[in-house]
Amino acid sequence: MNAETTSDTYPAPDTDAAMILGMAATAMPFARSREDQAERWLRILRLHGEAGAALQALGVSEGPLESAHHGEDAEHAARASAIAPDVIAKVNGAAMALASERGAHALATTDVLLAVMRVYGSDFDRVLQAHGTDRDEVLERLGERASSPRR
Numbered sequence: 372m373n374a375e376t377t378s379d380t381y382p383a384p385d386t387d388a389a390m391i392l393g394m395a396a397t398a399m400p401f402a403r404s405r406e407d408q409a410e411r412w413l414r415i416l417r418l419h420g421e422a423g424a425a426l427q428a429l430g431v432s433e434g435p436l437e438s439a440h441h442g443e444d445a446e447h448a449a450r451a452s453a454i455a456p457d458v459i460a461k462v463n464g465a466a467m468a469l470a471s472e473r474g475a476h477a478l479a480t481t482d483v484l485l486a487v488m489r490v491y492g493s494d495f496d497r498v499l500q501a502h503g504t505d506r507d508e509v510l511e512r513l514g515e516r517a518s519s520p521r522r
Contacts, residue, residue, distance in 0.1 A: 381467040384478040387420035388466070391483050396459045408458060409495040410435070412487045413502065420480030425512040426504075435501035462486045481513055 384392060394415045402408040414433065417426040465486035470478040488495050488506060496506050 382470045382475050382478045384466075384483075385420070385480075387423075387480045388478045388483050391415050391419050391422075391480060392459065392463055395462070399458055405491060406494045406497060409487070409491045409498040410501075412462075412491070412495070413498050416480065416484050416487065422480035422484040422513075425481070425509065426484075429504045429508055429512055431499075431502045431504055435498070458490065461490050465489050484509070484513070 383389075395412060398411045398415065399408055402411055413426070413431065416422050417431050417433075462483065463486075466478050466482040469482045469485055475482070488509070491498075499505050499509065
């Protein structure tokens with residue numbers, strides 16, 4: 372796939388989405404587990420664009436309100452070995468697909484947030500819970516339930 376094909380097929384990230392993806396690419400190599408990666412995504416996402424505004428409106432704080440690990444050292448160690456090296460590409464690909472599905476000309480921060488939720492699943496759910504919210508509240512805040520029927 373060449374750059375010309377990509378730009379014709381998928382929307383390019385807007386400024387905030389590009390910053391999020393760039394910061395995540397820098398932060399992910401230092402994560403020790405998928406849940407640690409999910410925590411890093413949330414910290415970045417809450418500061419930028421429409422996704423950040425939605426997360427802050429839900430009271431998502433810089434640091435977790437409770438420990439997401441709860442002393443699960445064995446489980447934490449097992450997940451650490453399961454870190455996908457291409458997670459930025461996976462999130463970016465999922466975000467581009469979401470933006471394309473909605474006919475957008477640019478990939479938005481909300482596309483990145485929804486892609487992170489899809490890629491990380493229950494790991495991201497635990498991180499959201501540690502920050503005082505959950506998947507349903509985030510989706511409701513983003514208007515996803517009403518505007519995105521599942522196929």
